[in-house]
Amino acid sequence: MTWSSGVWSATACAIMPSDQVFALIDCNSFYASCERVFRPDLAKTPIVVLSNNDGCVIARSYDAKPYVKMGEPYFQAKEKLRRHGIVAFSSNYALYGDMSERVMSLIEAMVPASEVYSIDECFADLTGVTGDLTQLGRDIRAKVLRCTGIPVGVGIARTKTLSKLANHTAKRLQQVTGGVVDITRPFERDWVLRNTEVKEVWGIGRKMTVHLESMGIKTAMDLARADPRMLRDKFSVVVEKTARELAGTPCLELDEPDPPKQEICCSRMFGKRLSEVTPIKQAVATYAGRAAEKLRAQGSVCKRIRVSIRTGMFNPNELHHAKGALVELPYPTNDTLLLTRAATEAVARIFEAGYRYSKAEVLLLDLRQPGEFTDDLFAASQPAASDRLMSTLDQINGRYGRGTVTAGSVPRTPDWGMRREMMSQSYTTRIDQLWKVSSR
Amino acid sequence: MTITILGRPTGGPASLPIYSFRVPAGFPSPAADHLERHISLDELFGLRAPHVYLVQVDGDSMQGAGIFSGDLLIVDRSNEAEHGDIVIAAINAEPVCKRLHRRNGVVILQSENPAYPPRHIMEGDDLVIWGVVRYSVRDHAQ
Numbered sequence: 012m013t014w015s016s017g018v019w020s021a022t023a024c025a026i027m028p029s030d031q032v033f034a035l036i037d038c039n040s041f042y043a044s045c046e047r048v049f050r051p052d053l054a055k056t057p058i059v060v061l062s063n064n065d066g067c068v069i070a071r072s073y074d075a076k077p078y079v080k081m082g083e084p085y086f087q088a089k090e091k092l093r094r095h096g097i098v099a100f101s102s103n104y105a106l107y108g109d110m111s112e113r114v115m116s117l118i119e120a121m122v123p124a125s126e127v128y129s130i131d132e133c134f135a136d137l138t139g140v141t142g143d144l145t146q147l148g149r150d151i152r153a154k155v156l157r158c159t160g161i162p163v164g165v166g167i168a169r170t171k172t173l174s175k176l177a178n179h180t181a182k183r184l185q186q187v188t189g190g191v192v193d194i195t196r197p198f199e200r201d202w203v204l205r206n207t208e209v210k211e212v213w214g215i216g217r218k219m220t221v222h223l224e225s226m227g228i229k230t231a232m233d234l235a236r237a238d239p240r241m242l243r244d245k246f247s248v249v250v251e252k253t254a255r256e257l258a259g260t261p262c263l264e265l266d267e268p269d270p271p272k273q274e275i276c277c278s279r280m281f282g283k284r285l286s287e288v289t290p291i292k293q294a295v296a297t298y299a300g301r302a303a304e305k306l307r308a309q310g311s312v313c314k315r316i317r318v319s320i321r322t323g324m325f326n327p328n329e330l331h332h333a334k335g336a337l338v339e340l341p342y343p344t345n346d347t348l349l350l351t352r353a354a355t356e357a358v359a360r361i362f363e364a365g366y367r368y369s370k371a372e373v374l375l376l377d378l379r380q381p382g383e384f385t386d387d388l389f390a391a392s393q394p395a396a397s398d399r400l401m402s403t404l405d406q407i408n409g410r411y412g413r414g415t416v417t418a419g420s421v422p423r424t425p426d427w428g429m430r431r432e433m434m435s436q437s438y439t440t441r442i443d444q445l446w447k448v449s450s451r
Numbered sequence: 452m453t454i455t456i457l458g459r460p461t462g463g464p465a466s467l468p469i470y471s472f473r474v475p476a477g478f479p480s481p482a483a484d485h486l487e488r489h490i491s492l493d494e495l496f497g498l499r500a501p502h503v504y505l506v507q508v509d510g511d512s513m514q515g516a517g518i519f520s521g522d523l524l525i526v527d528r529s530n531e532a533e534h535g536d537i538v539i540a541a542i543n544a545e546p547v548c549k550r551l552h553r554r555n556g557v558v559i560l561q562s563e564n565p566a567y568p569p570r571h572i573m574e575g576d577d578l579v580i581w582g583v584v585r586y587s588v589r590d591h592a593q
Contacts, residue, residue: 051546051579052541054541054579113501116501117501117502157528157529158501158528159501160528438504439504439505442505445506446504446507447506447507447509448506448508448509448524448539448547449509449546450510450511450513450518450520450547450548451509451511451512451567
């Protein structure tokens with residue numbers, strides 16, 4: 012029973028003997044926890060982590076949650092943070108990525124099969140595991156905490172959706188549960204279903220919550236007991252499956268592959284406003300290089316590229332302006348150099364002096380797999396030399412770090428680069444930024 | 452020229468030996484059958500293991516144990532520290548590198564340099580053992 016090519020098959024949810032067991036393991040306040048690993052002095056200090064360019068709050072430690080909202084703009088929260096002694100960090104993805112890999116590989120070694128779901132959570136298939144599942148959850152928790160310093164919560168249940176719910180309960184009732192909740196048995200499962208609001212269910216968004224509540228579906232239990240066919244007709248087959256999963260019938264398996272992306276985007280705010288064409292070209296070349304990397308990572312080529320630049324859109328004292336251009340490429344390609352050239356030429360066409368630009372976007376369109384299109388006899392295709400150059404480029408950057416080799420138009424340390432003024436060291440990924448420990 | 456099928460490459464970080472010589476068209480190399488894996492310090496130190504970390508030491512209090520200022524330490528977090536281990540610890544939130552003495556309910560962080568007195572852990576002290584030092588690396592050109 013798999014979910015192939017991104018389409019839910021309506022009949023896939025037959026009655027299943029529910030001997031399957033899933034666990035969802037997720038890290039508590041992951042980014043903040045990572046920052047604390049190498050800063051024992053911050054063990055009891057509330058922490059927030061900021062988005063790119065130090066824009067807004069994207070992660071909070073538990074003790075910071077009462078004071079700061081998710082998504083709060085940093086410039087607004089600054090004074091409040093200072094007042095409550097909350098320390099802010101710029102996001103350090105090199106650190107979070109490395110710590111995530113450590114956590115995931117420790118978990119992987121302790122369970123029959125696992126699927127990394129995001130940077131801070133993974134599903135495990137515990138089907139067939141004998142013995143005390145709660146104890147296994149505690150062991151995972153203890154091992155990950157000892158080996159990485161990152162606290163995790165574990166939810167165990169008969170379906171993925173229920174394991175999410177169990178995990179949510181483990182977190183909500185941390186004191187009682189010790190961070191591990193097993194609801195494989197109907198008694199515990201029903202308690203959790205009755206005591207969880209429908210908005211907390213995996214995949215049920217805010218809009219749908221309003222709709223469901225207006226129909227009297229207020230708890231997870233209400234959703235589990237709703238008529239699946241009605242849910243499919245009124246909402247979608249996804250909601251139907253969610254309800255079936257809540258009722259204990261597994262509809263989701265481990266490792267359901269995502270279909271390859273149909274378009275790839277790289278867009279970022281500049282660290283400061285730009286009014287000259289040269290730095291904007293550099294930024295666009297940088298983004299084009301990153302987008303091309305993503306394109307090759309999924310093994311695709313693209314036939315068109317769209318480049319757009321814009322000014323800030325909210326400041327009433329600035330002129331607002333946005334413009335984009337679509338470029339048709341000579342042949343389907345994933346060549347960084349060709350894409351960079353096309354993108355920077357597009358900038359030259361759309362740039363107009365007199366504006367203070369704040370953001371650029373590179374969008375790769377018309378994506379396909381190399382074998383998917385048929386060359387007509389005279390159509391040009393990407394030269395084999397480009398393929399070899401790109402695979403060498405990716406190997407070097409894979410080995411020595413992203414950005415080791417780039418197109419010449421990409422500057423090393425641009426002054427328009429991301430603002431990350433409060434970034435911690437890359438303790439685990441840079442030999443020149445290791446944790447220094449005193450022996451005095 | 453002969454071709455040997457090595458089998459399917461397996462997943463994971465296992466490193467395969469790399470032929471540093473070209474396959475000769477005439478006489479086969481007598482060394483070909485004796486090919487072994489390359490020596491890897493990463494493997495020796497377990498550097499790729501999820502519970503191993505690199506830390507740089509700053510200070511001379513562990514000289515007696517052969518750990519000098521600026522040395523790199525390979526720190527293992529997978530096991531509980533035992534009596535006699537050199538540890539990275541946080542004492543009242545300050546990270547230090549010391550030898551752990553733990554006997555009969557007495558816990559002491561000891562230096563390996565007479566200039567530094569032992570630090571007895573008292574009631575009210577907050578001691579967290581971060582990891583155990585397994586190896587140290589020194590640059591002798593400095």
